[in-house]
Amino acid sequence: MSDATDRDTIDWDAFWREGSESARDTARPGRFDKPDQFRRFFASRGVPATVGSVGCGPADAEFELARRHPGVEFCCYDAAESVVAENRERVTEEGLNNISFGVATLPDPDIDRRFDLVYCYATLTYVRDSERAIRNLYALVAPGGHLVFDYPNRHTRATYRELLPEEVPDEGRFTERWRLVLDGENLLAHERIRDALGTWPRSFYAEVDREDPPRHSPCVFVPK
Numbered sequence: 001m002s003d004a005t006d007r008d009t010i011d012w013d014a015f016w017r018e019g020s021e022s023a024r025d026t027a028r029p030g031r032f033d034k035p036d037q038f039r040r041f042f043a044s045r046g047v048p049a050t051v052g053s054v055g056c057g058p059a060d061a062e063f064e065l066a067r068r069h070p071g072v073e074f075c076c077y078d079a080a081e082s083v084v085a086e087n088r089e090r091v092t093e094e095g096l097n098n099i100s101f102g103v104a105t106l107p108d109p110d111i112d113r114r115f116d117l118v119y120c121y122a123t124l125t126y127v128r129d130s131e132r133a134i135r136n137l138y139a140l141v142a143p144g145g146h147l148v149f150d151y152p153n154r155h156t157r158a159t160y161r162e163l164l165p166e167e168v169p170d171e172g173r174f175t176e177r178w179r180l181v182l183d184g185e186n187l188l189a190h191e192r193i194r195d196a197l198g199t200w201p202r203s204f205y206a207e208v209d210r211e212d213p214p215r216h217s218p219c220v221f222v223p224k
């Protein structure tokens with residue numbers, strides 16, 4: 001039996017502490033397009049004064065954005081203490097003073113402040129009570145701000161089912177990682193998000209002019 005029995009998916013603390021470079025690379029999708037997408041999002045919606053990122057991992061996008069926007073305060077959180085410690089060392093090495101890291105775990109992050117932008121990317125896949133998580137993330141948004149997140153839906157489940165035979169055995173431990181999605185336990189949908197938050201989510205990818213957004217990996221923003 002896997003070690004996933006008493007937690008939502010894998011042991012993320014061990015994953016970031018012990019994982020090989022190639023394994024870790026399977027869990028840092030934020031490094032690809034997000035900095036450029038946020039350049040467009042900020043152009044259309046305004047540059048936030050404060051950003052809270054939950055499930056930041058190695059925070060590639062957040063570090064890049066913090067360098068680009070020295071006047072914006074970035075507060076980043078992850079459930080894994082090991083990656084939080086690693087990121088703090090990087091902050092010191094790079095001499096940045098507008099980005100900080102702390103431990104917080106969804107669905108109840110227990111963060112006692114509000115942000116103009118709350119961001120949660122590639123993380124709800126790993127949270128059993130994803131609806132409670134988005135309600136709590138939305139509660140972290142200051143009036144006039146935005147919540148941006150992606151989420152697993154029924155297309156994610158179908159896609160993961162197709163991908164899995166090629167992915168096993170593997171370093172990224174996808175069988176355990178995707179367990180909640182494969183079992184259909186934490187899937188969300190547009191209507192369900194509206195019901196949970198009281199506001200219709202809008203397509204983040206349409207807002208930033210991304211062509212052909214993948215339907216198995218929707219990313220939305222919700223104004224407050």
Ligand SMILES: C[S@@+](CC[C@H](N)C(=O)[O-])C[C@H]1O[C@@H](n2cnc3c(N)ncnc32)[C@H](O)[C@@H]1O
Nearest residue numbers: 012027028029030055056057079080105106122
């Ligand atoms: C696939 S990584 C995504 C990292 C980053 N957001 C990116 O896009 O590159 C998922 C991250 O979520 C964290 N995580 C997993 N379960 C979590 C939870 N319940 N609450 C907060 N973070 C969680 C993991 O430690 C990991 O860093």
